[in-house]
Amino acid sequence: MKFLSVFKDLNLRDKGAEFWENSSPTKRKVIATSLVGLAALLPFMGVGILDTPVSDYGAVLVYPVGMFILMALGLNIVVGKSGLLDLGYVAFFAIGAYTMAILGTHTSLNTWEIMPIGIALAMLAGFILGLPALRLRGDYLAIVTLGFGEIVRISALNTKAIGGPNGIANIPVPPSIGPIKFNLNDQKAYFWVVLIMILLTIWMIRRLSVRRAGRAWEAIRQDEDVAELMGVNTLRYKLWSFSLGAAIGGAAGVLYGSKTLFIAPEMFTLNVSILILACVVFGGMGNIWGVMVGAAILAYLPERIRFISDARLFVFGLALVITMNFRPDGILPRKKREKVIVKKVSN
Amino acid sequence: MSKVLLELKDLTIKFGGVTALNGVNLKIHEGEILALIGPNGAGKTTVFNVVTGVYQPTSGEVLLHGKSLKGVKRFNITKMGIARTFQNIRLFGDMTALENVITGTDVHKKSGLLGGLFGLPRARREEQAGRDKAHQILEFIGIDEYSDRLARNLPYGVQRRLEIARALGTEPKLIMLDEPAAGFNPAEKVELAKTIKKIRDAGYTVLLIEHDMSLIMGISDRVAVLDFGQKIADDLPTVVQNDQRVIEAYLGVPSDAS
Amino acid sequence: MFDTLIDQFWSLTLSGIALGFIYVLVSLGYTMVYGVLRMINFANSEIFMFGTFATIIISRDFLGNVDGSKTLPLPKLLLTISLCLIGSMIVSGLVAVFVELVAYRRLRARGTNKLATLISAIGISIVLSEFMRMITHSRPTLNPRILEKKSLFEIAGANFRIDTVLTIVFAAVLFFVLDRFVKFSRLGRAIRAVSMNEDASKLMGIDLNRVISATFLIGGMMSGAAAFFYTLTYENTKFNVGFTLGLAAFTAAVIGGIGNIRGAFFGGLSLGLVEVYASAVLGTQWKSVTVFVILVLVLVVKPSGIFGEAVQQTRA
Numbered sequence: 001m002k003f004l005s006v007f008k009d010l011n012l013r014d015k016g017a018e019f020w021e022n023s024s025p026t027k028r029k030v031i032a033t034s035l036v037g038l039a040a041l042l043p044f045m046g047v048g049i050l051d052t053p054v055s056d057y058g059a060v061l062v063y064p065v066g067m068f069i070l071m072a073l074g075l076n077i078v079v080g081k082s083g084l085l086d087l088g089y090v091a092f093f094a095i096g097a098y099t100m101a102i103l104g105t106h107t108s109l110n111t112w113e114i115m116p117i118g119i120a121l122a123m124l125a126g127f128i129l130g131l132p133a134l135r136l137r138g139d140y141l142a143i144v145t146l147g148f149g150e151i152v153r154i155s156a157l158n159t160k161a162i163g164g165p166n167g168i169a170n171i172p173v174p175p176s177i178g179p180i181k182f183n184l185n186d187q188k189a190y191f192w193v194v195l196i197m198i199l200l201t202i203w204m205i206r207r208l209s210v211r212r213a214g215r216a217w218e219a220i221r222q223d224e225d226v227a228e229l230m231g232v233n234t235l236r237y238k239l240w241s242f243s244l245g246a247a248i249g250g251a252a253g254v255l256y257g258s259k260t261l262f263i264a265p266e267m268f269t270l271n272v273s274i275l276i277l278a279c280v281v282f283g284g285m286g287n288i289w290g291v292m293v294g295a296a297i298l299a300y301l302p303e304r305i306r307f308i309s310d311a312r313l314f315v316f317g318l319a320l321v322i323t324m325n326f327r328p329d330g331i332l333p334r335k336k337r338e339k340v341i342v343k344k345v346s347n
Numbered sequence: 348m349s350k351v352l353l354e355l356k357d358l359t360i361k362f363g364g365v366t367a368l369n370g371v372n373l374k375i376h377e378g379e380i381l382a383l384i385g386p387n388g389a390g391k392t393t394v395f396n397v398v399t400g401v402y403q404p405t406s407g408e409v410l411l412h413g414k415s416l417k418g419v420k421r422f423n424i425t426k427m428g429i430a431r432t433f434q435n436i437r438l439f440g441d442m443t444a445l446e447n448v449i450t451g452t453d454v455h456k457k458s459g460l461l462g463g464l465f466g467l468p469r470a471r472r473e474e475q476a477g478r479d480k481a482h483q484i485l486e487f488i489g490i491d492e493y494s495d496r497l498a499r500n501l502p503y504g505v506q507r508r509l510e511i512a513r514a515l516g517t518e519p520k521l522i523m524l525d526e527p528a529a530g531f532n533p534a535e536k537v538e539l540a541k542t543i544k545k546i547r548d549a550g551y552t553v554l555l556i557e558h559d560m561s562l563i564m565g566i567s568d569r570v571a572v573l574d575f576g577q578k579i580a581d582d583l584p585t586v587v588q589n590d591q592r593v594i595e596a597y598l599g600v601p602s603d604a605s
Numbered sequence: 606m607f608d609t610l611i612d613q614f615w616s617l618t619l620s621g622i623a624l625g626f627i628y629v630l631v632s633l634g635y636t637m638v639y640g641v642l643r644m645i646n647f648a649n650s651e652i653f654m655f656g657t658f659a660t661i662i663i664s665r666d667f668l669g670n671v672d673g674s675k676t677l678p679l680p681k682l683l684l685t686i687s688l689c690l691i692g693s694m695i696v697s698g699l700v701a702v703f704v705e706l707v708a709y710r711r712l713r714a715r716g717t718n719k720l721a722t723l724i725s726a727i728g729i730s731i732v733l734s735e736f737m738r739m740i741t742h743s744r745p746t747l748n749p750r751i752l753e754k755k756s757l758f759e760i761a762g763a764n765f766r767i768d769t770v771l772t773i774v775f776a777a778v779l780f781f782v783l784d785r786f787v788k789f790s791r792l793g794r795a796i797r798a799v800s801m802n803e804d805a806s807k808l809m810g811i812d813l814n815r816v817i818s819a820t821f822l823i824g825g826m827m828s829g830a831a832a833f834f835y836t837l838t839y840e841n842t843k844f845n846v847g848f849t850l851g852l853a854a855f856t857a858a859v860i861g862g863i864g865n866i867r868g869a870f871f872g873g874l875s876l877g878l879v880e881v882y883a884s885a886v887l888g889t890q891w892k893s894v895t896v897f898v899i900l901v902l903v904l905v906v907k908p909s910g911i912f913g914e915a916v917q918q919t920r921a
Contacts, residue, residue: 133901136905
């Protein structure tokens, strides 16, 4: 593990943040706009080095890359920000996807109209699970959420009305937005939607991080008992964390349903939760840039290298063990550095 | 004497077979510095833990302004005006000093998560007010220069003081300090004594656990002594100092042997 | 709906007890590790899974029991049973020690937070099950029959089959031995000392790493024994066999009060019974749902378990 220690002193995250803070507002706007622009152009860069021999590049960008980033950001609120280990994240993804599938095939609602419903149902599920589960500590929460993820899958498997093991087919694609059409052969439009969802999520996380909610989560993660003694309503903020994470999982699920056009219970196994958890952990718990880089790498590599694609989960499991043992903060760790140099030190 | 702020009424707490507190009665008056002393294991920190709702008393009760705290959630006790520090420092290490104090001020904010997310006027106002107040408190405690440093990188003495600042952030009526001078050198202790007096003079009531006798005698208005979970003295510092039972408790000498 | 339950009550009770004993043994893996580490051994289900494969490999490949149509001749049968049981216990025990070494030890030495250790443990659990999935190509592996499931006797409609009786008798004996061992042996006392107070036992000169390794080893061996009885009864296994069984055994440990060895006994048996009864009423497809609901109920209503010590320890 020698090579990892090279990174130890090189804290990219801090360097980046420093650069950002030293930039003028105009410069910041330019940087942000060009980054988003660059990301939006990704579907056109499928030739050469970025191309994926295993599967279609344009599709890979949407799923797994974009979706994983989105879900990893959502799970990061729960695991990274608040320190709550949620192993049932797939359940919210599944609830979103099933909402899309059921309403999309039985009603005349379109994807955009179903989106808020899917999000609301996922949040509700998060709330219902969280109310008892979040009273428990650490490992118990992990095992209860793990069980919950399985329950949702088993219930879908055994409920005839929603297709049982056969799932639901013929889910409609989203309606066009102006000239932009959604179709499976050219998934640029999907990618742009995912990108917008990612940007919204980043906005939300960045915003909340510096507000009361962010401080409450941070306090809970670091020392829950003290947080409560300092007046933080820990259960309430844990529930918020859980429900917001669920909301993002649900949103990803709705879009996923409207993209694969066919869903079945076997798509929503514990493995998905583990994959997303690996993305969060590998990239750097609690740091949105780290999480995105981690998710991008872990989602992209298996599509690029066939060996990893066969042994994907094995590699992800290994990533969890190795990261935790040798670099527990991930590739891009959370804030280590202090914002302003101390003005005067008296002692 | 002024009004009673906090009252412990016949407080008993047992852990399994061990009685940590046994029928303790104690009144804390508004605006005083009350020192709680006693040998190790006498039950001092247990008093803090019962008052802040960490432990539920086996019998007896805690009254704040005459109202029982029985069954009140811990964060609500803080909201009602009781804040504390910890014997072994328990700051939020990954937050800056300022953020630690702002977290304390959050307890009285009315705007919640959604207000913060959508930047509603009240949330913005409260956020700014909290920030200003936190700076004021750090200034008051004399550590504002460290406001942007991560708590865990701060020097030990500053961390101890930051714990006090964080507690003050919750705008308590009663602030409970658990061995705030632990590990301090004499000069730092003098400094701390001044700070504690300043806190009292600013209108807070202080309940203090401390081992350093000269510090206690210098600043306390009253001293209560615990021994084996029972209160054995409660009086002016000078009186307690000469109390035979207190001397015995500390020296471990039975009275007829002396 | 309740007809099956009433008609076959005694027969169901018997299979519930047999299943319960398998849970008892596996839940010991959880409960003992929890006792010393205050942490769930997430990889215990994989430790069990390796035991099932060890049983099959020993019986099928080493001893050449491939025919599977009838009971083996008695000497060979006894040899197979004892070798498989011991082999399975050794393999599971060693896997458990390996898990501790790879996933827990380094993190413990550094004193990292619980979350990191949990994630590391989940990681190793995935690695183990994926390893087996890849080499078995996700297919179930059959264990050729070594003993015909003949009925020994029948009481009130409950059919005492030879494998059921073997499981119950052996598991009960193993449990008894373990209980005595932890009570009276030197190592057992050390394990209990660490469970009660880690810091104090360190001061008393107990080698913490050794005790923790030993706890994983013993817990793993119990899961390995369970794996043998499981394979004997169900005659096949798969890379993910430990998942639902692990969740159930963990639930059993929680019912009994996690960390409490005798609690695991009652927890395992009561869960085995409840699961079998519930399956008779609701259908087997809802089996794991029932188990999960029980787990949540116990954790929420009485987190200390029915026989146990407090789980939610608040320190302040």
